[in-house]
Amino acid sequence: MGIVRKQSAYSLIYTYIGFAIGAINILWLFPHFFSKEEFGLTRLMVDFAIFFSALSTLGSLNGLYKFNPFYRSYLGVDKNDLPFLSLMASLLGSVLFIAGSLIFEGFLARKFGHNSPLFILHYKLVIPFTVSYTCIMMLEGFCWIIKKTIISNLVKELFFRVTTSVLISLYIFKVISIDTFFNLYSLSYIPAVIVLAYVVFTNGGIGICSRISYATKKLYKKILTFVSFHFSGMLIGILPKTIDGILIAGLSSNGLANLAIYIIPNYLVTVMEVPQRSMLGITTTLIAEAWKNNDRKKIEELYHKTSLNLLIIGLGLFGIIYPNMDNVVRFLGPGYALAKEIFLIAGIAKLVDLGMGMNAQILSLSRYWRFDFYTSAVFIVVNIILDFFLIKRYGLMGAAYGSAIALIFYNLMRCFYLWRLLKMQPFTSKTLLTILFAAIAIVAAFSLPSIKNLLVDGGLRGLIFILLFAPAIIYFDISEDITAYYRTLLSRLQRK
Template identity: 85%
Template sequence: MGIVRKQTTYSFVFTYIGFAIGAINTLWLFPHFFSREEFGLTRLMLDFAVFFSALSTLGSLNGLYKFNPFYRSYLGIAKNDLPFLSLMASLLGSILFIVGSLIFEGFLARKFGHNSPLFILHYRLVIPFTISYTCIMMLEGFCWIIKKTIVSNVVKELFFRITTSVLISLYIFKIISIDTFFRLYALSYVPAIIILAYVIFTSGGIGICTRISYATKRLYRKILTFVSFHFSGMLIGILPKTIDGILIAGLSSNGLANLAIYIIPNYLVTVMEVPQRSMLGITTTLIAEAWKNKDRKKIEELYHKTSLNLLIIGLGLFGIIYPNMDNVVRFLGPDYGLAKEIFLIAGIAKLVDLGMGMNAQILSLSKYWRYDFYTSAVFIVVNIVLDFFLIKKYGLMGAAYGGAIALIFYNLMRCFYLWRLLKMQPFTSKTIATIAFAIIAILAAFALPVLKHLLVDGVMRSCIFAIIFMPAIIYFNISEDITAYYKLILNKISSKR
């Protein structure tokens, strides 16, 4: 777990710096200097870009993660044509996306024109946004396979938010118009693309070999079958983050204005999953290598430790955020009153997801990868159907319930198949202890009477939770990794005295 611990730590720190900048954008600048419709449009553009970019890769990233260890072992870097084939698949997918987006422009105008007319005015900006995000996904995949996850996380998470902050500032100070803001916002990933491309192709870890190798000639049927089955699996990490916003904008009255409200709790839930995103790149590579080497013990170790560590950090963040949701509403105004309830529902679902560890990666990279396709397909159908009917009937709360039910159901399916097929499960007695400590600490934070000063109230509640939860985790040595971090920090402090 040494490499996982090291790369996750660096990714974690830099990603949260990016999220701190994003918090300024999301919780202050956008709500206070943009209309709710304009704020909602920024999210809808991003949702469409993220969703369609996953389609544009044609599932090639899963093939890259699965088969690259074999290619590198037998071909080396210079003759490895898998990165080139992945690029060509994404290029083809991007062309198909551009054609499809133009063909279905009229259809989307009818579906979104009544509830979200501002989106229709800026619809074509989704095209450059999607193409640039597709490039980011490909470059991030290359970083993962050469184990430069720190670089990809820092650049992807940090530079987009910095670029957004700059664009917001230009608009606030009336240097650019709102239309120019949206045009430039659609290109906000371009700086990150340039930096990632430079880092990857100057590192020497990847070569672009255009000559079809003997490995591809021998394995192409297996690769195509794998990628075809995993096409929906690629969407599994994308769909829960995008479908809610798209359906809210299309189905609810005042779609973009409602979406602006939904952005707040959704962003805070995203903060909870940063450790998972930081850990995902390096653990995916290590799991692929472990399956190649038939190292079941290594996989089980990764499964248990990622599950426990993600749950501890997720509960820690949930325990700080949820007792402060009333303060968030006080800061943003009564229009955002539903944010607290939505965060509770979505946050619990995310905790279930975090507590399941790397179940999706273990299943998808094993010989039982077809079950990844089946569960992904079921999840997609359940998620869309639930969201469609619940949003039409209950609006924003329907979106929260639909997404939460689908995400929990999906994780239970994956957990069931991992136990049935591989006799692996992520939980231990320490899982129960972690949840118990978190509940006690959260109740203690809520017991504090409401203080008049918003900032003081928030700091006090956060401190009460942290003072109870973190010492309990360390004292009972719930996580060896977290205890090791704590001792490392103490040693560094003592050495400086």
Template identity: 40%
Template sequence: MGIVRRQSIQSTVFIYAGFAIGACNVLVLFTHFLSPEQFGLIQLMVNAAALMAALATLGTVPVVNKFFPFYQDYLKPHKNDLPLLVISICLLGFGLFVLAGWLGKSLIIRKFSGNSALFVQYYCWLFPMVFFMLFFALLESFAWGLRKTVLTNVLRETVVRLYGTLLIVLVALHGISVDAFIKLYSGLFAIPVIVVLVVLIRSGQFHLYVGISSVTRRLWKRMLTFSLYVFSSSVFNVFAKTVEIFFISSINGLAQTGVYSIADYIIRVMEVPQRGMASVTTPLLAVHWKNKDYQEIEKLYQKSSATLLIAGLAILGLICTDLPDIQHFLPEKYRGITWVVWILGAGKLMDLGTGVNNQVIQTSHFWKFDFYTNIFFTVVSIVLNYFLVHRFGMIGAAITAALSLTLFNLMRCVFIYLRFRMQPFRWATAGIVLSGIAAFAIAKSIPLPFGNDPQNKVLIYLIDAATRGIVYIGLFGGAVLYFRFSEDVNQLAEKWKHILYQYGQKLMQTLFK
């Protein structure tokens, strides 16, 4: 677990830095220099591109995640034909996407020309966004196999958001128009693609070998079957997680899409530790399944559950504690997201608390079950969104997202238990949840400092947010460390305590030399 902990921590630090930049973009810059319709357009384009990129991979990314260890073990790097094989397939997938996009343009016009006319206007700029997203996802899977997870997380979470910051600052300074901003935003992943490609080539482990290796001859049937199932599964999963954006945009318009996206972005902060954990555990689980090391798989599964639940409760508690203060810094037209945040947060907490069940199933021999659960996830999401978005708007979309995600994870947990007698929960799980609830109740009971003076409103809200957040994290974090709910969290705390102690000693020696 040392590799997982070290790289997860490093990845998490950079991902949080990216989210901090993204929070500045979304909560301050985008909301003040873009209209709700323009911001909604950006979010719709990103979600549509993510779905189209998943389609265009044609199942190559999970194949690399699962089978790359076999190619590394049995082939020399310059004889590895997997890179050229999957790149060729992705180019074919992108070509099919361009053709389908051109043929389906009339349908897009019919569905979005009423409430979301801007999407129709900038529809063609989806294609470069999809291209770069597609090839970053592919190259990232090779980087994961080579244990370069920190690099890809920095590029995906930090560099991409800095690029968005640069563009919106140029809009604010009248350096570029909003029209140019939207067009340049379509190249969001261009720089990460170039950087990862250069790093992979310089590593000496990435070659475009022309030919068919013995490993491909031996495994191609398994790889094909696996890619068909997991490809369909991943597409269904992406579609289920983005479908509410499409429903809101086509039914309620881009303005409400922009407002919903604010709440959705706030909750996506909870995904930070999950992304870092997934990028590190995926190649490790693939190796453990290959070696039939079931004890290590169960250990990863349970430790990921406790660690992610603690992280999720810490973040959700901070968000909900400070949500009234956060909304005061948003323009009036972007407020009214309290219930959406609460509902989405509850669903995401269930997702985190069940650990890396997705990675456990995908890297096992029962990866076909991933396909079936994602079909269920998608069907439930579409049906519930159709009825609830029509009736309740973005609240209905939030209910759908939380409910479908909860059912989806429960199905997976039950399956893993029945097949492998592994389950993610321990007695400590109840203690983590109760500690979070108690800390939240105490933090929320603190009265507003200095009354409600309108002349010092900004200062009051800043102090209020800081006070409640410190109290919540202090109480919850203290309980987690005292009761030792997670071995990894306690070891991390000890490590930072040691680092701070050393720096403190050096500082004292410098001051009193």
């Protein structure tokens, strides 16, 4: 457990450092030194790369995680052919992606050419971007199975953002042109690929054995079945993170410019879910163990605690960010005015998601795991349909409403199934108190008269919210975990 806590702590630190660098890029450098179309293009390239790199792995990573312990146990490192087979699958997927991207270039030109012509001009740059990100996914998978998660998180969270900052600086100081910037931006994952490849293949924990083993001959049908099913699940997890940007660029007028506006609130909402991502690993393990022991009481306890803790943290971040959205617009300029309304809609949907706790993990690890897949599939269909029609009718706001409605509906479905099948629900009386305290603190933060200095205004609004919300949570002992952490921290400070 000491190793788990240590690696989780370091990973969280690197994630927050990465987000801080990303905030400088997204909230300052891109909006002030690039046109909206150029800014939007950087996001669209990332969305395409994330989605198509997931396709390019052909689900091989799921098989690697699931079956590698068996292969290593029975074959050792030198005769383990699973890493080689995973590499070959990703290579085949990358070749198919390159071929498909060239074959369908004309189709994409018709779909994006009118609303996002800059994307078509730089379309082929998506190819190196996607292939290099596929390499990142593959090498990160290798790092995980040899327990080098700290270095993989460090490289993944920091290298791309730092490389982006360097390229932006070179463009700002006129060392490179805008075309050179995009050419180099499409290669910005290469430094991370080189470092991860060095870590993986000089460690000795991964061997590239091309000879098909008896384990593969015996298990290949089971592996293919497992990979096929979980490949679909992986795509379901990735598509919602990328579909908004792709549809905004393709369907809305001034697609890339609209996407640039959408990036801002979307990034801020992503900040709200960082604690959820850091909590995911340990809670998933605990839930799996509880199901193994048929400990329903433990599962319900985890359900309530994760729901409440994530809601408190989410409301805390929302309460700091939303009263300052006018300051964000003042900083970025009136062209980004819609960011405030989009953040409100997306932020509320994310709070619903956080407040539902670890419903996905509880459902997917139970004997009713198929319902997790079915609800995810319905979520994707609803999300795409709503986005398609609402973006065509309402433009940028349509994307915000479509994604929010789909996310809330998705969580309500899971909550319904957990109650119907397992008689579990995530809420307690303290849930309502938490929402009440946050609402009072947010209203108080909004009531502060506008101050000309952005930093002073933003700092005071955030301080007002924290001074009202945090003491209320601790005084009324809303969360046992947060109160215990506060008392431990206070005790350490007093000893010093």
